[in-house]
Amino acid sequence: MERKHDHKKIIAQTHVHEFLGSVMNPKEDVEPHNHRFAGISSEEIPVNGGHVHEILTNIDFYEGHLHELGVRTGLQIPVGNNRHVHFAEGTTTFNANHTHNYQFATLIDDPIGE
Numbered sequence: 001m002e003r004k005h006d007h008k009k010i011i012a013q014t015h016v017h018e019f020l021g022s023v024m025n026p027k028e029d030v031e032p033h034n035h036r037f038a039g040i041s042s043e044e045i046p047v048n049g050g051h052v053h054e055i056l057t058n059i060d061f062y063e064g065h066l067h068e069l070g071v072r073t074g075l076q077i078p079v080g081n082n083r084h085v086h087f088a089e090g091t092t093t094f095n096a097n098h099t100h101n102y103q104f105a106t107l108i109d110d111p112i113g114e
Contacts, residue, residue, distance in 0.1 A: 014044040018107040023100035035059035067092035083108040
């Protein structure tokens with residue numbers, strides 16, 4: 001994502017979200033297993049109705065393979081005290097003859113701020 005510059009300083013950054021989870025077992029005829037993932041989202045991306053974030057990460061190895069997880073979250077979901085989370089769902093990349101579905105919510109923005 002491109003940041004705006006005024007030749008002297010970067011214009012204010014927005015915020016990011018931590019995320020973590022594990023993918024669901026594959027539906028195909030593959031040995032049941034799961035993979036874990038964790039990371040930090042992109043900064044906010046303004047859209048109609050609020051903002052979203054993009055997430056792109058690898059998930060951990062299992063039996064010599066991994067998958068990529070790439071998603072644009074849904075809009076912000078207020079959780080009180082001026083904080084919010086985002087919901088994300090999708091399907092991983094295809095590897096070792098299968099994919100995994102996932103769904104998760106990001107952690108709250110600015111967890112120790114006021």
